[in-house]
Amino acid sequence: MTQIARTRIGTSAIDIAPLALGGNVFGWTADRAASFEVLDAFVAGGGDFVDTADGYSHWVPGHTGGESETIIGEWLAARGTRDRVVLATKVSTHPEFAGLAAANVRAAADASLARLGTDRIDLYYAHFDDAETPLEETVAAFSELVDAGKVRAIGVSNYTAERVAEWFRIARDGGYHLPVALQPHYNLVEREFETNGLRAVAESEALSVFPYFSLAKGFLAGKYREAADATAPGASARAEGAIAYLDDRGRAVLGALDEVAAAHGAELASVSLAWLRQQPTVGAPIASARSTEQLPALLAALSLELSQAELDRLAAASA
Numbered sequence: 001m002t003q004i005a006r007t008r009i010g011t012s013a014i015d016i017a018p019l020a021l022g023g024n025v026f027g028w029t030a031d032r033a034a035s036f037e038v039l040d041a042f043v044a045g046g047g048d049f050v051d052t053a054d055g056y057s058h059w060v061p062g063h064t065g066g067e068s069e070t071i072i073g074e075w076l077a078a079r080g081t082r083d084r085v086v087l088a089t090k091v092s093t094h095p096e097f098a099g100l101a102a103a104n105v106r107a108a109a110d111a112s113l114a115r116l117g118t119d120r121i122d123l124y125y126a127h128f129d130d131a132e133t134p135l136e137e138t139v140a141a142f143s144e145l146v147d148a149g150k151v152r153a154i155g156v157s158n159y160t161a162e163r164v165a166e167w168f169r170i171a172r173d174g175g176y177h178l179p180v181a182l183q184p185h186y187n188l189v190e191r192e193f194e195t196n197g198l199r200a201v202a203e204s205e206a207l208s209v210f211p212y213f214s215l216a217k218g219f220l221a222g223k224y225r226e227a228a229d230a231t232a233p234g235a236s237a238r239a240e241g242a243i244a245y246l247d248d249r250g251r252a253v254l255g256a257l258d259e260v261a262a263a264h265g266a267e268l269a270s271v272s273l274a275w276l277r278q279q280p281t282v283g284a285p286i287a288s289a290r291s292t293e294q295l296p297a298l299l300a301a302l303s304l305e306l307s308q309a310e311l312d313r314l315a316a317a318s319a
Helices: 032-044 067-079 102-116 135-147 161-174 198-204 216-221 227-231 239-243 248-264 268-277 292-300 308-317
Strands: 020-022 049-051 086-091 121-126 151-157 181-183
Touching: 020 032, 032 067, 032 292, 067 102, 086 102, 086 151, 102 121, 102 135, 121 135, 121 181, 135 151, 135 161, 151 161, 161 198, 181 198, 216 239, 216 248, 216 268, 227 239, 248 268, 248 308, 268 292, 268 308
Parallel strands: 020 049, 049 086, 086 121, 121 151, 151 181
Antiparallel strands: none
């Protein structure tokens, strides 16, 4: 197996292989058996960082939220792999635990621990900012979870740069534990992260960035080159979102990806993830797989190194 360079999560003591397996599909488009197969193959291929949320997948008819965590917990118990895997989960979107009031954060963390069948969450995110709750209350609640040993490190997701900076100010003033990770929307065709202040605050606070929708809902894997591909057999539940990128700029990006992929004998998904992994502040892209057939292209991104010219070629195509 190719030696994989590991990365540290911010200023924490946690290190990972630089690819996060997204758990949003577990219990949704991947049933329990398929999810177990994907998790098995991910770990066998050198991955060890799994990202989920307590709200996954409450949007599915008949679901209540927590389905993904439950499947991951059952897999950890069945395989005995808890100490080999770094677990990230999030709070604020579970229908029973909405928002970031202190009592809710505490209760949601306990519920996540129970579903995951573990005594600690390695990385715990505030999933979405909660304007109804004073930020001081949320910051203190997360820090208390670290003091209690239930959480090892803190992350923030879907916050503005101003609110991330405010979190740090409050934490420093109050002597609370500081966040070490940031999870924004960022990929080769969604690049606001570079200019909206989030990358600047990540750099100034030494945050590890873990972008979600790293493959732009499948578009950057080259799966959708015509509008009709969104309705083809086997298209994902997010295919329509991917088709939105199919304009002149999107086609230029696919053309550049085709060139770089051909030069490396690699899949487009591998190149897209490698580009993202090699961007400033990025610790690991997050990508999900509904089946083991989708995993090799993701895992290949762990060791694929693009030249500066290739990084620039892709960036220019998506500018």
